[in-house]
Structure formats: structure tokens, C-alpha cells
Amino acid sequence: MKALVNTAPLQMTFRDEPDSVMLADDEVTLRIDAVGICGSDMHAYHGHDPRRVPPIILGHEFAGEVTRGPSALLGRRFTGNPLIACGVCDYCVQGRSNLCSNRSMVGMTRPGAYAEFMTIPAKCLVEIPAGMSASRAALTEPAATALHALHMAQRAAVRPIQESTVLVIGGGAIGMFMALLLMHYGVRHVHVAETNPLRRASVAKHAQAVAFDPITEAGPQDGSCDIVFDCVGSKHTRTAAMKAVAHGGVWVHVGLQDWASEIDMRKLTLAEITLIGTYTYTMADLRATVNALHQGSFGDCAWVEERSLSDGALAFADLHEGKSASAKIVLRPH
Ligand SMILES: [Zn+2]
Ligand SMILES: [Zn+2]
Structure with missing residues (x-):
């Protein structure tokens, strides 16, 4: 598959990568339709995040369609929670999965969404309402x-x-x-x-x-x-x-x-x-937000800019130089 890889500080390389593999039985493969560039991705791009070491596929603000996984999920469109919580620690059972003591993260501890495909546990998925564009759904996380x-x-x-x-x-x-x-x-x-x-x-x-x-x-x-x-x-x-x-x-x-x-x-x-x-969000926040975005609670989102994933290196450079008026750029792999 094609992916935009952070290969060194201030360097993003669009290249062939091995296909994403499902790491456990409860995972699905998503065909990524849209993925946003986050401030934390910029931080990693600048070489300031010791947890994100190149070469790495960043990207955690995703929307896509299930292409592999349980048949009930195939063909359905999802965004989701990039924080993978354990579900059993005290914080998780209190509904505060953002504080999970055993969490991992898409685009950090496992490959992210600047790619044609990405795998993720099915429990992290949040369904995209019918009629909502992938680019808008990718705004759910921020x-x-x-x-x-x-x-x-x-x-x-x-x-x-x-x-x-x-x-x-x-x-x-x-x-x-x-x-x-x-x-x-x-x-x-x-x-x-x-x-x-x-x-x-x-x-x-x-x-x-x-x-x-x-x-x-x-x-x-x-x-x-x-x-x-x-x-x-x-x-x-x-x-x-x-x-x-x-x-x-x-x-x-x-x-x-x-x-x-x-x-x-x-x-x-x-x-x-x-x-x-405050730190990130819970699954309840993500579910509420995808609907709020769809219903227009965040306006028409016309300030968001879309670009192709293959041009992602330039998008990072433009954000780095403060050249983009848009506070959010969403990349499209397909
Ligand atoms: Zn983010
Ligand atoms: Zn937990």
C-alpha cells in the first residue's frame, strides 16, 4: 500500500509500505478515505516527540470503510477512537477511557492513518451517519x-x-x-x-x-x-x-x-x-461529536482544507511555515 511516512525530522515521504496487518482477532482493516493533520503530528514531524520515532506512519484523525473483519462490519463507514483503552482498568470502567492506565495509540504505538489502509480494534470504531462526507467525519477526533x-x-x-x-x-x-x-x-x-x-x-x-x-x-x-x-x-x-x-x-x-x-x-x-x-475525549464524546458535526453544530467546516495524501509532504511544510490560513488540513488517500 501507499503511505506517507515520517522518515526523519521535517521529512515526510510518500512511498510503498507493507500492507497493514491485523494484530489481534478483534481488529478490522479500514480503507482510509480521509485523515486530518493534528498539532501532535506536527510535533512529531518537528522531531519533538520521543514517543513517535521515525520511520513511522502518523495520523489518528481518520475516517474510512471496513474492508476486512467481521462480515457484519464489512462495507460500513467509521471514524473512531485512536486511543485504544483496555476496557477493564478502574478508569475504563468509570467511563473515563481517556485516562486508561494500559492504553496504546494509533499513529504512535502502532501504524497510523496516513496510508491507504490501517488496522484498529473494532471496539474503537464510531459509525459515520449516512450522508456525511469522510472529510467531515475525520474532524470528529479534534x-x-x-x-x-x-x-x-x-x-x-x-x-x-x-x-x-x-x-x-x-x-x-x-x-x-x-x-x-x-x-x-x-x-x-x-x-x-x-x-x-x-x-x-x-x-x-x-x-x-x-x-x-x-x-x-x-x-x-x-x-x-x-x-x-x-x-x-x-x-x-x-x-x-x-x-x-x-x-x-x-x-x-x-x-x-x-x-x-x-x-x-x-x-x-x-x-x-x-x-x-482536560485530555482528549471518551467514546461517549466521540459518538456525540460525530452526530453534532453531521447536524451542523460546528458550522459548515468550510475553513477546512482538503489535499491528496500524495501531496502530504507539502501540506506539512506549509503548516510548518505558517503559510496555511486553514487550521486543519485533511488528506485524502484515494
Ligand atoms: Zn489529533
Ligand atoms: Zn483501561
Whole structure:
């Protein structure tokens, strides 16, 4: 089969690879129809992820059709959970499979979806609604990260989210999905901080949120945001988040660009700030998200760009150089 292989830092090679093999009895082979490029794939491409060592087939935001496996599944179309959970540890039985102590991952511990075919355990599959395009279905994984973070915030917030002033830090794919979802939920005051002018324009146009440059423009007033989603997760953005969050507010840490920080524990304590770390999604989030995407809760997704998998190396290079206005590029192997 053809695959786009990360062969060295900053190098993606489209080449022939051995056909994907099913590693256990409960697995299926998917013919990949669409696969998104994630920030974590970019991280590996830059050579910054010790868990993803070249040569490796990355890619975990997939949609495809079952070509081998139980006859009941053949020909059906699925996206799915790239985190393969054990199903029996304490976290799994609590429904928090994202915290599974024995998890493995597509595109990391096993070959990913930048290929014509990929194998995966059948239990990870999430069916694609009839009439939904593969490219849109491939957005399920990143969109579910936003949905999961929103649900975590809603559980901690004192007032309904519709009444809240919300700051989203970062206008990449997760920040964009977050802004789209908040607008869909009826939140009227959504501010998005983004330094890249192309992405800022895209967020303003597609999410209709107030997009601003946190370096040159004043955002919402200090202490005015009931909820802050940090979709970047750097030392700078954490400082900005703590400044922006209102007394009694909720600060959700979604991105993880770096992790060393001094946090103003005085404000956190005296102002009763709830700080929440969120990681990926559960199967329930993925199932809810595929339907939400299909029903338009994330808009028309016209900001997403499609390219052929054979041109994938250029897509990585364009994202690396900040040349793409699109916060998400979906690759098509066929
Ligand atoms: Zn991803
Ligand atoms: Zn588990």
C-alpha cells in the first residue's frame, strides 16, 4: 500500500509500505478515505516527540470503510477512537477511557492513518451517519476534544454557559472548534486570542467570534472572563488566562505546548478559581461529536482544507511555515 511516512525530522515521504496487518482477532482493516493533520503530528514531524520515532506512519484523525473483519462490519463507514483503552482498568470502567492506565495509540504505538489502509480494534470504531462526507467525519477526533473540554467547564461553572463571557486562547483547530461550539450553544460573548493574522481572520469569519491579537490589541478586561479555555498551553498563555479569568471563574487547560509555569496561587485561592486539565475525549464524546458535526453544530467546516495524501509532504511544510490560513488540513488517500 501507499503511505506517507515520517522518515526523519521535517521529512515526510510518500512511498510503498507493507500492507497493514491485523494484530489481534478483534481488529478490522479500514480503507482510509480521509485523515486530518493534528498539532501532535506536527510535533512529531518537528522531531519533538520521543514517543513517535521515525520511520513511522502518523495520523489518528481518520475516517474510512471496513474492508476486512467481521462480515457484519464489512462495507460500513467509521471514524473512531485512536486511543485504544483496555476496557477493564478502574478508569475504563468509570467511563473515563481517556485516562486508561494500559492504553496504546494509533499513529504512535502502532501504524497510523496516513496510508491507504490501517488496522484498529473494532471496539474503537464510531459509525459515520449516512450522508456525511469522510472529510467531515475525520474532524470528529479534534472536535471531540473541544466538546469534552466544554462539558468539563460546564460541570464546574456556577451559571449557565450562555450567560458567560468566554475567552478562547488559540485559533488553531481546537480553538476554532471551541469557538464554533460556544456560538452554537448560544454564548454571546466569545473572544478568541490568536497571533496569526490569517487564522484570526478565519476565526472571525467562520465562528463570528471577536478575534483579537493578544500582542497588539486589548482583549477582554482583566478578571472579566467567567470561563477561559487555553487551547495553546504555554507559559505566556497561562499567565494571560489567570489574568483574564473572573473571580469564581473556570480556567480550562486544553493545549500543552510546554508545562513549566509559576501560577498565581494567591488569586487561585482567594478568588476561588477552578483550574481544570482536560485530555482528549471518551467514546461517549466521540459518538456525540460525530452526530453534532453531521447536524451542523460546528458550522459548515468550510475553513477546512482538503489535499491528496500524495501531496502530504507539502501540506506539512506549509503548516510548518505558517503559510496555511486553514487550521486543519485533511488528506485524502484515494
Ligand atoms: Zn489529533
Ligand atoms: Zn483501561
